[in-house]
């Protein structure tokens with residue numbers, strides 16, 4: 001195996017800062033907005049295509065706008081090693097979420113090419129469409145299309161303007177009904193590796209630049225409606241009230257308790273109190289629960305505990321609970337082999353790393369249903385993301401990319417799973 005030169009830190013940084021201009025608001029505080037299939041997101045993908053072409057890759061776009069750059073290996077018939085992330089963003093997002101994984105992959109392959117390294121297996125870089133799900137409330141659409149996990153229902157989802165996914169895809173120049181063509185045979189893909197910013201504070205607190213993901217926690221979302229009785233806030237004694245808001249307060253604490261008991265996380269991120277008057281006892285409350293755990297059994301136990309608490313609260317307060325599961329993605333375990341490869345890369349170039357679960361969802365979660373999967377996380381300043389202040393230092397971006405390059409190289413050279 002040839003020795004590898006380091007990646008070009010400044011060149012990588014320049015591409016991150018160039019891409020940051022696309023979809024940027026008028027001031028820094030406005031951040032970056034590149035919603036799926038909006039003009040800035042399409043422009044960002046065009047920028048990625050240009051970089052891939054400059055790098056000498058074979059570039060193509062699939063039926064749902066996923067952009068690919070292919071570096072042919074010495075044995076192109078073997079399953080490919082795929083790597084990448086996304087360039088769409090949330091509203092007023094930051095410059096590193098997703099982009100680091102795509103631009104880092106391009107820099108990694110470019111460095112290999114310049115060092116005269118042509119690995120055994122083909123390396124395929126991907127920039128997935130609509131990872132964030134902000135526009136249509138779904139997310140992971142590009143990777144789901146590749147994994148064959150979409151059905152026609154997604155075409156009828158609508159954005160804030162009432163435009164359907166089908167219309168938006170057509171306007172962006174795609175043929176919506178062709179989305180099944182984006183599905184890839186799992187035998188063509190030997191591994192998927194994603195580098196992404198951490199979006200939390202674990203690495204910063206450990207004073208370490210990069211993490212190796214053990215499991216990606218699968219989100220389970222609930223929408224909960226509590227029905228009580230709306231009465232006069234002055235004329236109704238405390239003892240005979242059916243206050244939906246007090247039931248909600250107890251329910252929120254039950255979510256916290258279930259998460260702490262089972263070592264997961266639980267969040268009530270949105271709540272609506274109705275009718276919503278200062279002198280009216282709330283008759284109805286609607287709130288959401290986001291629960292995550294790296295272990296499906298324990299996540300299910302969190303749910304069982306929460307539901308038991310809800311029914312106890314209902315009995316005690318004379319209200320009723322209606323619970324609807326709106327999202328349920330299984331957690332994913334990262335491949336031991338890929339984790340070992342990243343560790344080896346870290347040892348070789350002297351970059352300290354930390355094994356850790358990943359709390360945020362990523363395309364890698366979906367890709368784990370297609371092939372073995374691994375993730376490298378890179379330190380986020382103050383743990384901030386989905387925010388204009390999202391920041392990862394130039395040096396940390398370079399370290400993560402160095403690990404990505406070395407891991408891609410060793411995966412692309414490995415023997416044993418030629419079937």
Ligand SMILES: [Zn+2]
Nearest residue numbers: 097098131196
């Ligand atoms: Zn992301």
